[in-house]
Amino acid sequence: MQLLADIMIAAIAALHLYFLYFEMFAWNTIGRKTFKxxxxxxxxxxxxxxxxxxxxxxxxxxxxxxxLLISDPLWADYIAIFFLSCVLVAGIYGAVTASKKILWIQGLPALIALILVHLK
Structure with missing residues (x-):
């Protein structure tokens, strides 16, 4: 379960790294294609x-x-739970205010990862 939780956390981090890239450096190209x-x-x-x-x-x-880098498992879980919760809240808020699609792209993976962290 630990490995699966870590993979989900890494995948969510990678997704948000992509968001960082297109919002900061490719807003006029990828942003325009994303938000038609x-x-x-x-x-x-x-x-x-x-x-x-x-x-x-x-x-x-x-x-x-x-x-993912913290060696103390309990402390690592606390940090993961905090940041995954931030992602989940952002996904819910985005779904309510902008597009339901945000809930599935951002919120659902965070919820799954939170469940996996709690099941370890």
């Missing part, structure tokens, strides 16, 4: 806002990665 419902002329004007979101995703990546 937003008019194309909005992207250049929202680049700084997207980069700020990307930075927050970077903090999630750092925290999840940190949880």
């Amino acid at each position: 419902q937003i008019p194309a002329d909005v992207f250049p004007h929202t680049k700084a806002l997207a980069a700020n979101q990307g930075l927050y995703n970077g903090f999630l990546v750092a925290g999840l990665g940190w949880s």
Whole structure:
């Protein structure tokens, strides 16, 4: 169960690393393809806002990665639970305010990982 939980945590960290990349460095290209419902002329004007979101995703990546490097199993679980909970809350909030798709892409994997951490 430990290995499966660690794989899920790493996968979620990788997903948020991708979010960091496209929000901070590829907003006008990947961001535009991802958020097709937003008019194309909005992207250049929202680049700084997207980069700020990307930075927050970077903090999630750092925290999840940190949880995988901690040698004390209990402390590692506490850190993983905190950052996975942040991802889950962000997924729920995104589903309520922006798109239900966010719940499945961001929230559900975090919930699964939280369950796996608690089952170890």
